[in-house]
Amino acid sequence: NAGVTQTPKFQVLKTGQSMTLQCAQDMNHEYMSWYRQDPGMGLRLIHYSVGAGITDQGEVPNGYNVSRSTTEDFPLRLLSAAPSQTSVYFCASRGTEKGYTFGSGTRLTVV
Amino acid sequence: AQRVTQPEKLLSVFKGAPVELKCNYSYSGSPELFWYVQYSRQRLQLLLRHISRESIKGFTADLNKGETSFHLKKPFAQEEDSAMYYCALLAYNQGGKLIFGQGTELSVKP
Secondary structure, eight states: OOOEEEEOSEEEEOTTOOEEEEEEESSOOSEEEEEEEETTTEEEEEEEEEETTEEEEOSSOTTEEEOOSSSSBOOEEESSOOGGGOEEEEEEEEOTTOOEEEOOOEEEEEO | OOEEEOOOSEEEEETTSOEEEOOEEEOSSOOEEEEEEEOTTOOOEEEEETTTTOOBTTBEEOOBTTTTBOOEEESSOOGGGOEEEEEEEEEGGGTTEEEEOOOEEEEEEO
């Protein structure tokens, strides 16, 4: 039982490049979310999903896309990276026990 | 609107001193609240949830619906408690989203 796995752990992108941050969980959780963490701003919700095939926008969705084709996977796509997207990204999932489990994060730098 | 407020960005105490990290919330309905802890550059870990009324690592938190607060307390701080602490609210009426406060950095000095 690996919990929530995020890849990569670190990434440097050039402005305008696209990439996908991967998130997978093996706990059969229905709810999954993506957050970004920035100094002084806490964690802000980007997108979330309440089950396979269902996604919705969070607080800061612009510049990001998500899909949920399976229960296990919830990738986050950056369409055209901008320096403002430099951040630490966390994926999280929640089961019936209600508390969210977090991945170890992806530290993204856009230059 | 659903909101979680942690008024202190940084709290600095000496080892052995009592600690209280403040959290206030705004939620229309019956709230479900959590405290998460993040040690240096690591993942967030669940510390407490209000429904379980547990004491983890000496920390406790009581939900006060009248004051809409969920403050985190510890009677005697330890150096290993130094970390970032986040209060969070589970918004069932918004698809089960977890809404975070801005976080409080706790620094325990020897």
